[in-house]
Amino acid sequence: MKPTPRVLLPFNFTDACVAALRYASQFASSIGADLVLLHCAGENQLTSTFQSHLMSRLRSFTDRYMPSAGKSLTRFCVVRSGFLRENLPSVVENHNVNLLVASPEALLGNIAPGEVLSLTNFASCPMLLVPQQAVFQPLKEIVFSVDVTDTEASVLELVQRLARGFSAHLTLLHLHGKVGALELCQVQKAASSLQAQLTYPNTTIVCQEEEDLLEGLNDFSELYTPDLFVVATRDTHLLNEYFSGRYRKTSAYHLHTPLLNLYQARKTACSEGCIHCNTHKQVQEQEAVPTVEV
Secondary structure, X not given: OOOOXXXXXXXXXXXXXXXXXXXXXXXXXXXXXXXXXXXXXXXXXXXXXXXXXHHHHHHHHHHHHOOHHHOOOOEEEEEEOEOHHHHHHHHHHHXXXXXXXXXXXXXXXXXXXXXXXXXXXXXXXXXXXXXXXXXXXXXXXXXXXXXXXXXXXXXXXXXXXXXXXXXXXXXXXXXXXXXXXXXXXXXXXXXXXXXXXOOOOOEEEEEEEOOOHHHHHHHHHHHHOOOEEEEEXXXXXXXXXHOOHHHHOOOOHHHHOOEEEEXXXXXXXXXXXXXXXXXXXXXXXXXXXXXXXX
């Protein structure tokens, strides 16, 4: 018998977490998953009495704010001492979590500015970050930001399976900088080859000129109103950029759209204009250059 999938929601009783709770419970209900709520007590001493109090508070908050669609969910409440970042790996493993759903503030709040964490050390499952403005509705349009020359079969299959489960239209969005005719021809050839490999028929590959990934997602969101963006990266850099202050100040369209982050050890930069990815690539290339002893 196939085990019931589990969705993990870190919860710290803020308005952002309440918004994420509403989204997570409806998403879990739509895919037939259980819901695991996690609260980390931080520096507070976690006595048995205090732990019991926090467990009761978790249950009362979910009863109060969870929409009717999520009332029938099987819920597990977990309270840990310490902070979210140090507890995530063990909770994901011990509770067989398939998907982490969180508000950006709850998940990224303990990461210092400029700090980048490997996804494999942060959480070993896909992460869905839900902006406070997002409202759940069954997914009809999923946009996966992809480099058609640098894909991973398991990641593509996971995204197609998600789209198939909701009978959604899937767009594979390839953004590229200004390129010459030869390079553009190579991109188009790679896109055609990728299209032939796809198993989900309701999929479209779109190639557009844009050096900045977030600007590209924002423009696409303005025109087509996707229900979900998907990216595949090796670390938390893009998550921080997606929800950065420079985009919040402009009321960007993409900030109304949840972002699903999958793990892929990409060989190419997330976008041509990404300083972080290009710097990382340069370091790797320098490390790969053999040294000659004289």
